[in-house]
Amino acid sequence: MTTNINFFKKELKKWYKKNQRSFEWRNSNNPWKILLIETLSQQTQIDRADEFYKKFIHKYPTPQHMARANKKEVLKLWSGLGYNNRAIRLHASSKVLAKYNFDEIYPDFTILPGVGPYTNSALLSFAYEKKVIAVDTNIKRIIKRFFKIDDLDTFLSKNTDMLLKNFKSRDFNQALMDLGATVCTSSNPKCKICPLELLCNKFIVKENKKSKRFEGSMRQKRGHVLKMLLTGKNVTKQSINKELEVTNKITDQILDSLMRDDLITISKNKVIVISDN
Ligand code: SF4
Incomplete structure (x- = not known):
């Protein structure tokens, strides 16, 4: 061995x-930059994540800058990247970091919304030079x-x-x-x-393609609905059925899942909007 x-x-x-590969954040030990790129690059190709990173670090150079923005502004900048829950959690993390800085939270960053064991290790390795994989x-x-x-x-x-x-x-x-x-x-x-x-022993494990396809299609539909909401036009269940060419049942599933993630609310007159806090 x-x-x-x-x-x-x-x-x-x-x-x-x-x-x-050379990227601006690669030589940085600024934990906010690390958190940003790690969140942006989950389920996203690194070159694409880097394009968004540049926009985000320009607009929100510190957690305090993002904490002052509302959820809709953050989602707007995120638009086109998909997996919008990441944006919501990043926004929530910025609010925590506006009160307690990284050094106060170190070494367990998993108290930040959306930070799991992987991102925690990335922060320890890239921002604090700890010997972790x-x-x-x-x-x-x-x-x-x-x-x-x-x-x-x-x-x-x-x-x-x-x-x-x-x-x-x-x-x-x-x-x-x-x-x-x-x-x-x-x-x-x-x-x-x-x-x-x-x-190399070249021990190659086959992946479960069937479940990946299913996740992809639901994710796409959720992303499509959020995009409709960001246009500022009135969005209702009927308009979603029409735009996505899906049944009431599918639309309900999409809306339920977005509400569970606290991404949308439905007003009394049945207009759907992005929830804000
Ligand atoms: S399986 Fe991966 S690590 Fe092993 S030789 Fe092939 S490319 Fe390299």
Whole structure:
């Protein structure tokens, strides 16, 4: 195992030196910038997330700036990115951060809405230079394939110290994110050009495509309805049925799910609006 880990680190380091992608937030240890990009890049390609990051950091350079905005303004800037719950949670986090700064919350940022174990690790690694692995889908995939393991948690609890010895966690995490996005992709990994190929076990797990398709279609419909609401026109159940070409039942499901997430409210005269607070 030690030989494999040493090879993995050495080749990864070399590859990253030549192939790292450059983004403004990558060299920053400002936790607000890290939180912004990590929230924007969930379920979104990094180049697209970066376009939105530039708009967000310009308009909201600190949590205080975002906390002063209302939900609708934040959603408007978010428009086109999808998974709008992320915007709502980011806005809610900015309100917490306007009262307590990151250093006061450190080291457990999971008290912020929408911050789970992954984003918490990313903040610790990128903003506080802690020796932690930010286990995102790319990192998970590469480690599982290379070391041929099923139980990632047990593997990491035994080997994190060795993996990060003489390797900045920021570089380790970013290198694997880049390798996962460009070479060890989820389908059709490019093993022939991979720096890890020589010792890789290439243990490739098949994904459940059926459930992904279903999630995609519901997500799309929710996004479509929110887009209608952002135009400022009156939106009703009937107008949604017509625009999305769906039945009353489907529209009810979409509206229920948006109300559960506190994204919309329905007024007495049955007009639907984005909820604000
Ligand atoms: S050799 Fe193939 S499966 Fe192994 S890490 Fe590289 S791209 Fe992934």
